[in-house]
Amino acid sequence: MRTSDDRYTKDRERIDLALRMIQHEARTTTIRHWTGLTDDRIRKLYHTYVAAITPTVRRHRGKSPTQTAFFLKNADHRRQTATLAGLFALLGLLHTTDPAPLGSAAGLERGILVCRTYETYLLLQHPIYLSFEHALRLLSLLQRRSELKPDTCRGCQSLRVIDALGSRMAHCEWCDEDARDQLLKAS
Ligand SMILES: [Zn+2]
Structure with missing residues (x-):
């Protein structure tokens, strides 16, 4: 009985996370990757719950965004990238050097935390430049620190994101x- 209860709870958590990701217009491959649900179950969830209740939510197909330059391409993008990275850092998501396997209980918990971070970002920014898929890509890049890395502004000590291989500006966008x-004013 206990085993079947645990299984039910875990299945419920997978479905909750998938619904949350569908609301953020995550791609089917992304949802499958994080929840372990099959494409067929994700499609059914989309049609049963989301399309009927919030028809404005779109389904995206194809590959997730991969271009690193997107995050630093102009001042607006750099500010929002820094804001999102700061939220990831606050929730301890940037320190995960050995993340729990996706689909495991700890992995599902991490997925919920990522959704919560993105939802906070949505409340703080307008207009929104970074999609949920961009947020996941940013998190992955920052955890690996291979192309982008977190850095501290020398002026205000706030967290910003810089090109790991590029030349380094001394200050953040706000400074x-x-x-x-x-x-x-002086001129
Ligand atoms: Zn600064």
Whole structure:
């Protein structure tokens, strides 16, 4: 009885996480990867629960975004990337050097934490430049620190994201903006 209870709870958690990811318009491959559910079950969940209740949610097919340059391409993107990375850091997601296997109880918990982080980001920013898929890509890049890495601004000590191989700017976007404002006032 206990075993079947555990199995039911875990299945329920997988479904909850899948529904949350569907709401954020995650791709089917992403949902399968994080929850361990089959494509068929994800499709049924989408049609049964989401399409009927929130028809504006879209299903995305194909590959997830991979371009690293997207995160640093302009000041707006750099600010939002830094905000999201800061939220990941606050919830301890950037310290996970050996993440729990996806689909395991700890892996599902991590998935819920990632959704919660993205939902906080949605509340803080407008307009939104980073999709949920971008958020997952950013998290993966920052955990590996191969192409992008977290860094501390020398001016305000806030967390920002920099190109791991590129030249390093001394200050974050917010400090640069303050410096530009000061220059304008002085001129
Ligand atoms: Zn700064």
